Amino acid sequence: MSESPRIIHRRTGNFLEDFEPGQVFRHKGGKTVTEGLFATFTEFAMTANPLAKNAHYARAYGYEGLVCPPGLAMLVAFSQTVEDISENARANLEYIDMRFGAPVYIGDTIEVETKALNVRPSSSRPNLGIVHVQSTARKNIGSDDEAVVMSWQRKVQVYKHDMDADLHPGDVEPDEVACDLWLPDYDPNADYGARAHLSSPDSYFEDFETGTRIEHSRGRTMTTEHIALTAMLDNTSQVHCNQYMIDLDPKRYVGGELIIFGGIPFVLCLGLSSPDIGDNALGDIAYPTGRHTAPLFAGDTVFAATEVDGKRDFPGRPDLGIVDCRLLGHKFERDEGERHDDAPEGWKKTKIFDLERQIALKRRSHYAS
Amino acid sequence: MSESPRIIHRRTGNFLEDFEPGQVFRHKGGKTVTEGLFATFTEFAMTANPLAKNAHYARAYGYEGLVCPPGLAMLVAFSQTVEDISENARANLEYIDMRFGAPVYIGDTIEVETKALNVRPSSSRPNLGIVHVQSTARKNIGSDDEAVVMSWQRKVQVYKHDMDADLHPGDVEPDEVACDLWLPDYDPNADYGARAHLSSPDSYFEDFETGTRIEHSRGRTMTTEHIALTAMLDNTSQVHCNQYMIDLDPKRYVGGELIIFGGIPFVLCLGLSSPDIGDNALGDIAYPTGRHTAPLFAGDTVFAATEVDGKRDFPGRPDLGIVDCRLLGHKFERDEGERHDDAPEGWKKTKIFDLERQIALKRRSHYAS
């Protein structure tokens, strides 16, 4: 090699001015769900639903085998979009109309594409703007069981690269994507009751009451494990894994340390809530909106709560009901100031996550009698 | 959601007064052994036995494939009982008559039930008592290869919830559970010698001598990884994963930090001993008694030793012998006081684990000649 090679810095990801409404990204890679990935995330999040833990149980319900919990399906699908959409983002602002379709099994391969809907400048910060996109995740493309597994929109705050570049104008409507939760048929001859002891006795549709808030009892302290977890998801954003970059300019980054990828508290809050509200779910139908409201760091302990906003029948499925609720995540920070919340003396409670959630829950009348 | 939702705190786990002799818990969940779980724990513990590492070797011996080492089978089965039996425990006091049955393979699903045998108050601490239970783990219930994989009793120190509650009296005898180590037949025509180089040359039945103590050479430093490992086992006890709870009242908790789940040093000591004493085992037959004798924390380095207490023939199996031994775990703590043990200057040696162990070992005469 010569003394002075030509140096090449390949740019990765897109900047604000690169996005054009109507443009479609077919994301690289794709991802086959291995038993390693499945075990790591299902169990990291302390998911309690036996559909994700007990293959005999899952098959008795009409699934092909262990079912990825919604948080894992979401992590795999979402992360495929990071390099193209949010590698150069400052923050993910909002999840919109996130819906689940076909179940994801071990061995399935997920591929994702994203359409840019709208790009607009920040009113207050000239180096930032908001990109609104719609993503669709499919499994096993080209095979007999090709299916849409997820569809969602999100708004993300992205940096400009060239301050003088013009943004692409336009406003594209989201596509109509058929993405409805696949459910196994109810079999009136099946002896579901024989396995009822494997899920919580008090988390059937009948057990929830509108206007209540369930404080999930368990907390989980995060460690630097988040770096490896994030890499495992192919999330390549450097703010999650490159401490040197942060050390070079700590003031530029929130907290001056690696920030935990939002997908981690997302799936962890779902997991912490699962013994109380997810154990008898056949699936999450949709997350109409969702936001991360504060950053999470190694050392923080994550808690979750669920507010039950409403209950309704599941059309065409008398064995099921829908619970509309709000999944909230929080942590506690040391704080000697005046108290404004229900945190203990010397602490304040910080909300980190807020997700609207529609769950398809089994009725005790049909599954545990 | 209204301004003031009704707050619900679901209680999890049972307290001392909830246990009733004769009562049977059919534990929730169940757990399918994925390749992710298998790899994580087998390799975390540095298990050396090729039955757990080399599928060709395992099949040549008559197993269906890679075999879960006893420590992993134990972790999976034991952890299923935590929510019902020891979520509100202060300590696990004793393992009793832990026996192994059918081998556990990748893909097998374990379900566990536990019978309460006896409940008694603590003589010195009114808020505590001891629960004595018997647990049985089965695999693939309802299928053709349903089998008992483990059976054990344990005594656990559990908190009372209501100080005024009466305890349930009674004393129930443990069930007779058929749980004998399954062993592949010895095939006199098989060329076991062709694979003898894959296990240690000096850990056959003939190599052990009663009255010796083997100091296993390797140590392993634990990190905060224990939090994720414990979650992966569905062990929901908060003292292993909720640092905020401990920060609120550090004096209440040993060491004022997260304590490592006892199953972790249990499986790690088995692994550390495996190159010397487990490499030519066809299985562990039983652990008549076992105890954790000191807590373990992130940062501690774990060591193990084996005391050989006796050797005997394996009835009906001239190719095997039984070694009765004691597996001991220890760590070193900085200590400037007077030395009472064989620890180096400035350190003391703390025993953390003590397990009676019966191992079914191959004879060199039959497998390596």
Add this chain to the structure above:
Amino acid sequence: MSESPRIIHRRTGNFLEDFEPGQVFRHKGGKTVTEGLFATFTEFAMTANPLAKNAHYARAYGYEGLVCPPGLAMLVAFSQTVEDISENARANLEYIDMRFGAPVYIGDTIEVETKALNVRPSSSRPNLGIVHVQSTARKNIGSDDEAVVMSWQRKVQVYKHDMDADLHPGDVEPDEVACDLWLPDYDPNADYGARAHLSSPDSYFEDFETGTRIEHSRGRTMTTEHIALTAMLDNTSQVHCNQYMIDLDPKRYVGGELIIFGGIPFVLCLGLSSPDIGDNALGDIAYPTGRHTAPLFAGDTVFAATEVDGKRDFPGRPDLGIVDCRLLGHKFERDEGERHDDAPEGWKKTKIFDLERQIALKRRSHYAS
């Protein structure tokens, strides 16, 4: 057990005087590649090549399924040799003529043997010497798809145990080992273009230019996770996992803390380079030489760069070309002294890894048109 058992310390690994030129070690254990092992290492290293991530893609190219990236094949094969060859080593000095053969799939079982070629004393340090060995890794020995998967030599600096022992003389030539990269046939009727969006658009053979240096954009901070990763590979060297041993005599060990196993930065540098240079590879052909040039510790952030040294046709394969390059790893250390490199103020850049590398790359003309 009697009061004073006879204490046995089993020695593990070989010392300088134990090696004899011509001697062959058939290493213990062997290792089946589970989905857990595959996922952990492929994703830890942030490998981007879809052959290791997307089973549909891999099968469309003519592979049986997900393909172990070269770094993982190397880690599994290399680690099998550690106990016999380098458990008592001070450093691994050099990798020589490392070549890849058959692809390694999930479910394959790797077994390795090593021949000692030469042993010589250190000229300056009487307690050390250099052992030169040749290793060959095969998969599925005894079955229909038995094949050589890797072959390599290495030089390792090993401690003497008995200062007075003589070394074994002799100089043995390396064996001729047939180990050429297996490649799927090019199918002129296949629609490779339909999947071209799944790999980088700008990393085909045509895209590289001799005399350039690509600074790979991503960095990855290492944590104490390295202890578990190293155990997972069966690497038993205590300098990677026994902090107590180091605390007893910190000056004896570089940095006074656990050093990260060299295989970790090896695979991580390959992974960091993969979006830019590995994404359209059908495989790595060979690593003619390689060295670790500085130690790595938890907390360090790893970066990589590739210098393109040459390009050439792949004999008999007009669809492919060979890129000869050099993969370099580095980290930054705080340093207030005079600057001698391109590191930012207050930092110095330390090279940690240097690997000659020959990659078989797809041509855009054949795969993306």
